[in-house]
Amino acid sequence: MLKINIIAGARPNFMKIxxxxxxxxxxxxxxxxxxFRLVHTGQHYDKKMSGSFFEQLGIPEPHANLxxxxxxxxxxxxxxxxxxxxxxxxxxADVVLVxxxxxxxxxxxxxxxxxxxxxxxxxxxxxxxxxxxPEEINRMVTDSISDHFFTTSEIANxxxxxxxxxxxxxxxxxxxxxxxLLSNMKNFIDPQIKVDGKALEDKNYFxxxxxxxxxxxxxEKLKEMMQAIIDGTGNLPVIFPVHPRTAKILKNLGIExxxxxxxxxxxxxxxxxxxxxxxxxxxxxxxITEETTVMGVPCMTLRDNTExxxxxxxGTNELVGTEPEKLKPYLEKLMVxxxxxxxxxxxxxxxxxxxxxxxxxxIYQTIEVRLDA
Numbered sequence: 304m305l306k307i308n309i310i311a312g313a314r315p316n317f318m319k320i321x322x323x324x325x326x327x328x329x330x331x332x333x334x335x336x337x338x339f340r341l342v343h344t345g346q347h348y349d350k351k352m353s354g355s356f357f358e359q360l361g362i363p364e365p366h367a368n369l370x371x372x373x374x375x376x377x378x379x380x381x382x383x384x385x386x387x388x389x390x391x392x393x394x395x396a397d398v399v400l401v402x403x404x405x406x407x408x409x410x411x412x413x414x415x416x417x418x419x420x421x422x423x424x425x426x427x428x429x430x431x432x433x434x435x436x437p438e439e440i441n442r443m444v445t446d447s448i449s450d451h452f453f454t455t456s457e458i459a460n461x462x463x464x465x466x467x468x469x470x471x472x473x474x475x476x477x478x479x480x481x482x483x484l485l486s487n488m489k490n491f492i493d494p495q496i497k498v499d500g501k502a503l504e505d506k507n508y509f510x511x512x513x514x515x516x517x518x519x520x521x522x523e524k525l526k527e528m529m530q531a532i533i534d535g536t537g538n539l540p541v542i543f544p545v546h547p548r549t550a551k552i553l554k555n556l557g558i559e560x561x562x563x564x565x566x567x568x569x570x571x572x573x574x575x576x577x578x579x580x581x582x583x584x585x586x587x588x589x590x591i592t593e594e595t596t597v598m599g600v601p602c603m604t605l606r607d608n609t610e611x612x613x614x615x616x617x618g619t620n621e622l623v624g625t626e627p628e629k630l631k632p633y634l635e636k637l638m639v640x641x642x643x644x645x646x647x648x649x650x651x652x653x654x655x656x657x658x659x660x661x662x663x664x665x666i667y668q669t670i671e672v673r674l675d676a
Contacts, residue, residue, distance in 0.1 A: 308396035312346030312407025322482035427452035477650030535634030575663030619645035
């Protein structure tokens, strides 16, 4: 029996592991000897991650919640490692599967390797080249000690090859986030947002998300960026899902406008309904750029680098930068209908998780045969 310990620490992690769990259950239903234990490190508390969140995405309640949230980066890493060590000792696994690039990904990888448990990294090999991002450190450390690497793109494969990873340990499978997106598109929920008492018109509004320090920590720069967004969006509504506390800060800075609409954070199904029907998305998120590419929605990324360059070279995304004046030409191009179309990215087809589980079973059986011999 192949026992897989699946780690999730933040909301995006759960969206990435949902289809993996589904693929495990499917494999088990046809007689494969495979089982899993879902461990929530508790890194982030998110009120949107209620029972309905798990139900909507087909995720079982976690077998364990380490409740290791809060504190500084170092404190959180240490708490996760101490609690996960105990969890793994009490519930041994053959493989620890980590996804993405949050603190839990790195902390649980280190803990597993020190207990001589094999680690597989889903979404391995992506790089921004920006060491000021905690996520970049998490990616690099996790990839330096993992045993197998499941990748989303040929660019990620090449990053791993340059790091000296043997070809047989690199498995190009696609993107589990897209598995979740494609399987849930039929279930998207209209969040019923109204502007001046009227429902939003399809392809006639913008969606905005901002959270990175480079964009929100400097007050004057934030004001300038918001003004650039308001000036360039042609009096169309700009819907900004933002935490109420952050919205209050923005309002205290005087960042208010008739066309700018702060709304509370939305559920996964509501947010992606909003994105799917938007004219365009302006964001500093990485994951959203993947979803906009698959849904064919124009996207502008307010960052100086990206760990997902395929969304630019093959998708609908453009890397704008963090200087407010750089946004104007991109918005002008969009407003006159000259945005690029984008295309399909290889293996972003909704079947990534099945490929991951098939490959894991194959790897495990090969190891088992070798040990028996």
